[in-house]
Amino acid sequence: MRRLALNKAKQLLRPLCSSLLTTPIAASDLLSSSSPFCSSSSPSTAMSSTKTAPVSVDNINPKVVKCEYAVRGEIVILAQRLQQELQEKPGAHPFDEILYCNIGNPQSLGQQPITFFREVLALCDHPALLDKDQTHGLFSSDAIDRAWKILDVMPGRATGAYSHSQGIKGLRDLIAAGIAARDGFPANGDDIFLTDGASPAVHMMMQLLLRSEKDGILCPIPQYPLYSASIALHGGTLVPYYLNEETGWGLEISELKKQLDDARSKGVTVRALVVINPGNPTGQVLGEENQREIVEFCKAEGLVLLADEVYQENIYVEDKKFHSFKKVARSMGYGEEDVALVSFQSVSKGYYGECGKRGGYMELTGFAPEVREHIYKIASVNLCSNISGQILASLVMNPPQQGDESYESYVDERDGILSSLARRAKILEEAFNGMDGVSCNKAEGAMYLFPRLRLPRRAIEAAAAANTMPDTLYARRLLHATGIVLVPGSGFGQVPGTYHVRCTILPQEDKIPAIVSRLKDFHAAFMAEFRD
């Protein structure tokens, strides 16, 4: 039984270490330079590719083959198929609709956008509206003012032009002002790189830092699989550190140190530490003292701190507050020369949840100018991020202020969403904790619960027989029975022998009771079926 669990655990972790199997090493010494373009080698391979299929799974980049992204993986593809079947043949399944609890995509589940933000976007998309009298009847006055202000910082007021590859300078300055107001420490628009959501920013940093599989990135386990996917695609090594489920997914410096030393003893050069705060998929919010220890650790060990702070507005408990790592570092007296820090932010999360707009940024501090030039160059190869996303990033960092016409409705919309999310988190957490063999930490922040499932031995055996993970078996069965889409914990990584699922807290409140009831019924039936 222990042996079986260990084998399973290895399988569960395989997505995270896939990059090891095939990652490249720098091999300049293998190359001669007889041609300016083509490397020379044995001519015996010449013409070998002529007769094979141009593209097959056997001849594509193995890093691509090995990369995994569970948030849109097997279970979601199955869900899309079931949805198609429901449309074509209503009644084909024992549910009326698919409930996508797999991904932090609030507006797909009915959350409404913040009106002020959308007013400004519409005016910037079609600035001709600003010259027309009727516009004042349709838009709030501060949205009109803001649109003018934004257009004024855009060269030629051209919302359809490529911008500076870091983003429009005036918008970056607005974002820096928002960061400074949030943190109480100065921020500089030149440190901001606007991106199409946070994901491309993460890729950019991985591309910069990873030279070969001998370069490693410390990542939390469980982690958001963007990190494992990006490390795999860029040919590096994921160095795991485990969050402590017993202490509410606590991040322990002793564990960081242990894993760092272990990696180094194996010849891995650890380049950076990823911290997700508030946590995804765990929902934990770091305490300020803990953050200080993390900053100290990065400084002492010479690691870049990659701070995923996209859930900074999503905090649901009274006794926790979001502190940016930059604020923490500055409050410790540490400046540019002490610690290299990247903070990722996105318009997709928070109360705004504007996932489809693909806006986001990273704030880079503590990097040498010549390194920044290379980061700029990578950004410039893709020209720039989308301007609507850039505008929206400036808006979420500078929402309406007291005295603005939109202020009260903005506050109502924002607080309505956040307090509802807090209620939903609590109801779902209690529901999971009420199930046989399930324990679930509180979602202090972010948009997810990550309950642990203590599955019967026979369920684990059934999964092995079906050549799948026990939590994947659970999620697949749940989907077939209820239409609810969760992500198996194996997609995020978990302590070997433990099983989890990730569930968003995003379904609208009026749907939560039915979801809870379906989850409970399914769980009871599943446990009964596999009872030892």
Add this chain to the structure above:
Amino acid sequence: MRRLALNKAKQLLRPLCSSLLTTPIAASDLLSSSSPFCSSSSPSTAMSSTKTAPVSVDNINPKVVKCEYAVRGEIVILAQRLQQELQEKPGAHPFDEILYCNIGNPQSLGQQPITFFREVLALCDHPALLDKDQTHGLFSSDAIDRAWKILDVMPGRATGAYSHSQGIKGLRDLIAAGIAARDGFPANGDDIFLTDGASPAVHMMMQLLLRSEKDGILCPIPQYPLYSASIALHGGTLVPYYLNEETGWGLEISELKKQLDDARSKGVTVRALVVINPGNPTGQVLGEENQREIVEFCKAEGLVLLADEVYQENIYVEDKKFHSFKKVARSMGYGEEDVALVSFQSVSKGYYGECGKRGGYMELTGFAPEVREHIYKIASVNLCSNISGQILASLVMNPPQQGDESYESYVDERDGILSSLARRAKILEEAFNGMDGVSCNKAEGAMYLFPRLRLPRRAIEAAAAANTMPDTLYARRLLHATGIVLVPGSGFGQVPGTYHVRCTILPQEDKIPAIVSRLKDFHAAFMAEFRD
């Protein structure tokens, strides 16, 4: 003298072959698997990174260091500095403004967006407008209809939600319908991958195809440097084929075959052929018979055909027409099993020029389903492209039709832009051809001229003394003297010993006479200064 030219030529080509110096090879045999995460190796390297700076140019990914992107390179960075100086101190330079002729960014130079497209975007950004009476006074009726139609194909009408990672199915179907109408052959929405502009689509294909520096991509020289940059970043080899400047940048199959055989004899597996049609930076438009030969070549040699067709609407001569490679292949009777074909399209070019919206797509045909799944997976790691860009891509492939309220104003706007571009291309071409030692092929299409400069020996020596390329020296001097920003030909690649600059045809018509006059005066002075 010949030797000097050769050395210069090697330098000019270096950006294109940089990937060779440092590219990785698959090295799974070097790895042991004692840990699921970290590769083992000599412990002597342990802790070695602790005391070095976390990030410096010496320890970042060498592929990033070597990658070059001239369109936003040295000259543009200098231009941004001069612009800053002009703002801070008017009169600091012998010109009033910087004229960015370096990049195909029409709206940055005053081109106005197509009204209908912007109306639809604004309505989709703020759908609450659709419920209000005043909206009918501000928007055309077909824009309102189109917005409804688009919202109806979006799950939950949620323009702020992540979409399917290929893009919203209903929009992909609309794009496929537009392609079918353009080509007269069927197209399928499932073959469309919507992306944030065409660049990420190109990266995706390079990431898929390139396993190591032993994989090559045939690229035209001169080429749009996205290709050399992307190949360098993904660790492959650029296999050049030269366009024939004498025949109006003709693409000759004999040259393709020669370079392919040469690469293969050196052990390079050539995976794909890039064709840019209409050409960037050359402006040539391929004849249909030539395209048939290219398709035949790819089929015979087992190459993926990567067709950059982003300038498909930009044709300025009566005797040339755009034919998509898919249409050409289908008209030859070739289907899915015969040739693997990717067509890239963008909302940034054409008469629309919506660069800042970052919309685009690739249409993939002839790829096995299991390969497509991996392409989908790469797309899914970034979740989806921005929804406004997706909507705009559906609009440019389905503009207003006869009978629609907007039709006439749309046609006026479109034809006004295209005919003006044709006039500007002709005036600038004639201006270049009127200069001493300059010859310039016609811009049949796209947005650029790529004149050849026959520079005096002393200018070439002066460049060598200043450790730069002769065409870079020319472009830098031009910028300092006139504020006009061109891109040196060395950024695109050119036949060794030849020198070019790329100049867009995008400045507004009323500015063209002054530009021509400044170009001519500068050129005469430059030639006089360096006369032998």
